[in-house]
Amino acid sequence: xxxxxxxxxxxxxxxxxxxxxxxxxxxxxxxxxxxxxxxxxxxxxxxxxxxxxxxxxxxxxxxxxxxxxxxxxxxxxxxxxxxxxxxxxxxxxxxxxxxxxxxxxxxxxx
Amino acid sequence: xxxxxxxxxxxxxxxxxxxxxxxxxxxxxxxxxxxxxxxxxxxxxxxxxxxxxxxxxxxxxxxxxxxxxxxxxxxxxxxxxxxxxxxxxxxxxxxxxxxxxxxxxxxxxxxxxx
Numbered sequence: 001x002x003x004x005x006x007x008x009x010x011x012x013x014x015x016x017x018x019x020x021x022x023x024x025x026x027x028x029x030x031x032x033x034x035x036x037x038x039x040x041x042x043x044x045x046x047x048x049x050x051x052x053x054x055x056x057x058x059x060x061x062x063x064x065x066x067x068x069x070x071x072x073x074x075x076x077x078x079x080x081x082x083x084x085x086x087x088x089x090x091x092x093x094x095x096x097x098x099x100x101x102x103x104x105x106x107x108x109x110x
Numbered sequence: 111x112x113x114x115x116x117x118x119x120x121x122x123x124x125x126x127x128x129x130x131x132x133x134x135x136x137x138x139x140x141x142x143x144x145x146x147x148x149x150x151x152x153x154x155x156x157x158x159x160x161x162x163x164x165x166x167x168x169x170x171x172x173x174x175x176x177x178x179x180x181x182x183x184x185x186x187x188x189x190x191x192x193x194x195x196x197x198x199x200x201x202x203x204x205x206x207x208x209x210x211x212x213x214x215x216x217x218x219x220x221x222x223x224x
Contacts, residue, residue: 033213041217043213045214099154
């Protein structure tokens, strides 16, 4: 199975600042996905990047993928208090098997 | 489009009692997952179904946990007997097929074992 490992474990920023979190994985992947989890809720899919893509944008989200370093980063620009949540990455192979790391806890202060 | 439905939302039981959680995935989703998420940790995969067959249950504590998806639609996860360390959120998720598709999660069932 593939496991994404996120860092930092916790990130605290002010509203309006950018937040960057990273994900590392161990072997070859087909795609990598990022999820958000608000306290007490289920995970919400944010963005998927395929192994042949290097960068992808969705609104205020920017995801990069470096397959040579087996790493990905998620950038949230102009953060808002509502972005406060835990963020998880999941590195997928062709045979599925979703596994997650511990996540990055992002706190955005108003 | 209706999301992944789970029930009950919250459950408190005493240790050694049993509990069952129900999940109804998004219509047409062949793959269904059950995860256990202990507070402060990431979700841990317990079992994965493809239609009504088990793809992976390597991390399911089979001495006390069981899950079924008899008609390839909804699923139940049972714990019997429960232990204190089973206190967690149990998340159900589904997707159209195993890989490369968006995974949709339910809101989770919170279990407290006292």
